[in-house]
Amino acid sequence: MTTRFSNLSTATLALLLLASCGPKSLTLPDDPVERVATCGAVAAASERAATTNIKAPLSFGAIGRVIHYPLLGGSAGGSFSSETAAAVQERMTALQDKVIESKWQELVPVCKSAFPATAIEKPVLPSNRFQAQLGCSELGDFLRSALEGQEGYANELGDYRDLGMKLEPALAAELPRSDAAAKEERNKALATIAKAGPPVAVMRQCVDDFG
Numbered sequence: 001m002t003t004r005f006s007n008l009s010t011a012t013l014a015l016l017l018l019a020s021c022g023p024k025s026l027t028l029p030d031d032p033v034e035r036v037a038t039c040g041a042v043a044a045a046s047e048r049a050a051t052t053n054i055k056a057p058l059s060f061g062a063i064g065r066v067i068h069y070p071l072l073g074g075s076a077g078g079s080f081s082s083e084t085a086a087a088v089q090e091r092m093t094a095l096q097d098k099v100i101e102s103k104w105q106e107l108v109p110v111c112k113s114a115f116p117a118t119a120i121e122k123p124v125l126p127s128n129r130f131q132a133q134l135g136c137s138e139l140g141d142f143l144r145s146a147l148e149g150q151e152g153y154a155n156e157l158g159d160y161r162d163l164g165m166k167l168e169p170a171l172a173a174e175l176p177r178s179d180a181a182a183k184e185e186r187n188k189a190l191a192t193i194a195k196a197g198p199p200v201a202v203m204r205q206c207v208d209d210f211g
Helices: 002-020 032-049 059-073 082-100 102-114 131-147 155-174 180-194 200-211
Strands: none
Touching: 002 059, 032 059, 032 102, 059 082, 059 131, 059 180, 059 200, 082 155, 131 180, 131 200, 155 200
8 A cells, every 4th residue: 555655646746747847827027127028028929829930020010019019118108218118129039938938828818908009909099180190200210110121021111211201391390499309209209109009000090191
């Protein structure tokens, strides 16, 4: 009896050890940068898992949904911070392997709840025309800075450049004369439009309305 009980305990222990080596659950950290970066890494894993060829570049819409997280992280204070966005992007890259090896699927609905702007299907631009146009121009510049030079996105980025060139003369005339004040206006407009929905869907609305 003693031997049999000992063997059963050994088998149970082996099963527990095997289970401990499998994917582990993730939780969202409290730190703001870590929180949004974790969800950004989850979004990247989700978009990659949805592709038929894991080596192919993500679609423009998919890469936009991933980039939305650094954009939201940089916009959290109501005025876009490129430094914070860069910190989020850096942490997303660092967390990538950890997320892929975890039960990241469990965090997909959690992240949508934590960052509801990522789940908006029909973006609504700001009601103030100047603010909407300024936000569109800044968001187009943000996406171009993030993606220009990468294969497969030239057509969309070209549309954003054309839109910006069309809007900028009138926008510049209405912005404050002080460079610092004008930059702050632009950063606030970008932070506002970041919450309107996924960037590519928002820019599609921008082009439809102002292109």
